[in-house]
Amino acid sequence: YKIARIPGDGIGPEISEEAVRILSRIGELYGHTFAFTEVDAGGVAIDKYGDPLPEEQLEACRRSDAVLLAAVGGEKWDDLPVDKRPEKGLLRLRGGLGLFANLRPAIIYDELRDACPLKDEIVGTGLDILILRELTGDVYFGERGGDDITYSSDLMNYHDYEVERIARLAFESARKRGKKVTSVDKANVLATSRLWRNTVSRVAKDYPDVELNHMYVDNAAMQLVRNPRQFDVVVTGNLFGDILTDEASMITGSIGMLPSASLGSTKLGMYEPIHGSAPDIAGTGKANPIAMILSCAMMLRYSFDLEEEAQAIETAVKAVLKGGARTADIAAGGKSISTREMSDLI
């Protein structure tokens, strides 16, 4: 299995190394070979080549079976214009690899209940929401205008086929879960949201066994706090998804724990933690490698069809948490272990 590995910036390189170790162990146990190509993207690529994603780096990803990204960005590059920033490398990866669907599970780890900011009676036990964020359309990829000083514009736009393919994925996913899809938009104001809503409703006709409801984004931002248990699969556009996935992951109190998968129409996917590059703790050995390690599990599942191996990782993570091991971010002030110690245990 050929994996393009993007260590990126901040704590990225440290946690990316732990991913390699975990996958090597899976290889030993199950008899697979994982071959890694290191790819530069983000701030590190800006510093090396003056470009957050040089074409040959994107090419290396295209030639792989999956991309494993740790984290990109940091304050260091904050003064660059939008088109030259580390984040632009990420957007070009998503666009260039055709990764239109971002899957972000928001799961509560019952072992980590103390880190959850919501009251116990609100979250209940075993909260498990799957958010599907559209990833290659919307205002993220529309035309920019203006000078950033007196006037600026960004075009928000969607084609029906872009909405249709993510909607299908939402209904397919819901079928294997709680059979409920909540589609989030702002159809009382935006034309793109009317298109979104019309298309999702049309696709829903092919899935009569799945319940669909529509929700405005402002209401969704409230409902995630008020009653997160009402959600099973949530599907939404790129910008609303950016906001709601972060809110949802914070609600679980487990943001250092949550992986994500970005998928397209082939098996080539990109896998990365939900958290950022945390430059403030880079090099201190404090980073929590779990989101990165669980991203490997998603890669095994979605790109390589290695379900058993994926579950082996997930089971190991749960066992280690149950055993009481905590990195600083989830130790709630108690005893904590290092990045390396955590991945050793897993």
Place this chain on the structure above:
Amino acid sequence: YKIARIPGDGIGPEISEEAVRILSRIGELYGHTFAFTEVDAGGVAIDKYGDPLPEEQLEACRRSDAVLLAAVGGEKWDDLPVDKRPEKGLLRLRGGLGLFANLRPAIIYDELRDACPLKDEIVGTGLDILILRELTGDVYFGERGGDDITYSSDLMNYHDYEVERIARLAFESARKRGKKVTSVDKANVLATSRLWRNTVSRVAKDYPDVELNHMYVDNAAMQLVRNPRQFDVVVTGNLFGDILTDEASMITGSIGMLPSASLGSTKLGMYEPIHGSAPDIAGTGKANPIAMILSCAMMLRYSFDLEEEAQAIETAVKAVLKGGARTADIAAGGKSISTREMSDLI
């Protein structure tokens, strides 16, 4: 004082009537005369005139000293195109009256702590955030394109002067409060957000006594849940403000209690509850009139400079809550009183 009163849809007319009663009582006590003109806007105007805000209704608002809006919209009009919906009446009011600043305080009523979804140690006591949402720019008013079926677009745009005036208001407000402004944008991706950030930073130079920090909108959605006490004044664009104000009000657990003010460059402002028209409980006498009543207090303060009278209302509301009176939405399953009984007590 000439007040254009917009009862609107759903529970709107019921709570609007209570506003009139409260203001009459203030008039008696303090010797003012409030003269009301009833204005049709929203769904009721669509049903009457086929238009959510006929020009002469907008004119009536322009000729008043303040507008008191209850709530507009409802599922009944959900199938209309974006430009013909009740909400369009609201947007035309905001645009037509030049109300560029939406002030939404997110306050915890310590009497209602049980309704707050966050853990006690997260919200602390006396949480008090003021969110300033820009209200007449952004993707709300940009050009629409497409057919809502195969392709659609909405233009997100900002001029520097639009950002500047709301930024000034944020710094002025912060001066009278905690001296801290958090400006929220998505400057790592959007050109409009670069303009936003550049302009806010420029304006900040005139307020060296106020601390400014910038935050990405996805992070802000997280921080509101993780640590809301870090915020004093938050200033943001129209779309992000829509989402974050709703999230913030839900965090307080007091959404039926929260008023808002929409202000422009003259004294003419519009005042309305944050909550919606709740058609499901219309006519049942269950609606909580407090957000509407507190909106009257904001009107007295901002449009009429009647600070003492404003405080009289706010004090009355607090006293009544302290006395244990609850409408159904805040009764947590306990004994509740009707809309009318609540406003009688106040």
